[in-house]
Amino acid sequence: MTQQTEPARRKPLNRDRVLRAAVALADRAGIEALSMRSLAHELDVVPMALYKHVANKEQLLDGMVDVIVGEIDPPAGDADWKSAIRRRILSARRALLRHPWASRVIESRTSPTPGVLDYLNSIIGMFRAGGLSADLTHHAMHALGSRVWGFTQELFPASPGPAPADADPQALAALLGEMATRYPHIIEIVLARPHDGESVVGQGCDDQFEFEFALDLLLDGFERLHRQGWTSAERF
Amino acid sequence: MTQQTEPARRKPLNRDRVLRAAVALADRAGIEALSMRSLAHELDVVPMALYKHVANKEQLLDGMVDVIVGEIDPPAGDADWKSAIRRRILSARRALLRHPWASRVIESRTSPTPGVLDYLNSIIGMFRAGGLSADLTHHAMHALGSRVWGFTQELFPASPGPAPADADPQALAALLGEMATRYPHIIEIVLARPHDGESVVGQGCDDQFEFEFALDLLLDGFERLHRQGWTSAERF
């Protein structure tokens, strides 16, 4: 406890400060700008100093995931399991959206951290508390996949066109015309957005709507199977 | 046509040969072993020679994705849209499973290649031919997400334990005991596999079953909404 004999050059580094700085750096400069060297520079230490607190870069990324998972709200006291799980997953989604790099880092992890296991254990417990069998819950978790984290792989990351920032409206219209002849079905459904039908190009989809659409479709499906007393012994 | 004046030191390099060699190298040595340098070494050329055929490494990876997408079977002549789409997606899954690195590379692409657009256009066309509205098809494609490629992000990549290759059975049992007290719900559903209930640790799940479970749940959901005349103007 009386350890202030050390000359206080810098704030003493610890694992938590390293992880928080890494999250902040990734938030600000992007995950591709996060390197052991750039993080060390950020913390005003020599790169090797980081290796006192994380074994290697993989463990640094693991720790960053746990920081984000810690931001997910605990379960609220909903009456039914479906809305409780729905609410929790949407909370995870908000946490993920605050850190645009997080979904890609979660995808890249090869073994789960304690924080990840705690979250998954808790979600599974919510299904079981709702009365779903361990069997059905097992398959439900697989079906949700990365959706338990509040994200899914987007097919069209930003825009369907090859040159999204191209400012020339005439070239853009020509491009759309080419696309329409070669990929008529894609163009049709991209434009099939009744709510904001004014713009020529669909300027991206309502990601939140799409996420909830698929989530509700799955949750409703689980509920239906549960009511039917489904087991994996028989295919439905 | 009379161009054999060139002394034939090596087979002439072209884009197709570069892409095929890259796919073969990734299949054999893993995607992390694929670098512009290692690929050049494989083809007995100097690294810079590759830049004649691909602009950079990103474009190389794009080309590799197109090679794999080209392996997906064309649509079979199924009577109903649901089984036609199901069959096609399961064909995509087989192509992906032949190249374990492919799903991660597809995830990492930032803009779609022509081959990718052709495939997506074709799947969308199958929904439309089945009578689904452009609106519902739009949301269906989002809900499928990366599942149109035949893969989904697995929550437990290999095994739930931190030391999968640990041979000591006593230590493994102790680890399982620790896990069971800390993550009781996870352990319960991991063990809830009626078909191969003999093994103590569930030795991984039946990925094919899980994939088809979720795929069918989604396709059945789309069919139900279609029959109800659902539109995104109203929430279901």
Next chain:
DNA sequence: ACCTGAACACCGTTCAAGT
């Protein structure tokens, strides 16, 4: 005993020198 600068073994890509 502890800390850390230099070094190692890589990357993708640029560029100028050589033929």
Next chain:
DNA sequence: ACCTGAACACCGTTCAAGT
């Protein structure tokens, strides 16, 4: 005009030398 070796600006991590 074409090809390519060396170089540049990075990585994550090791390791031995210095205090």
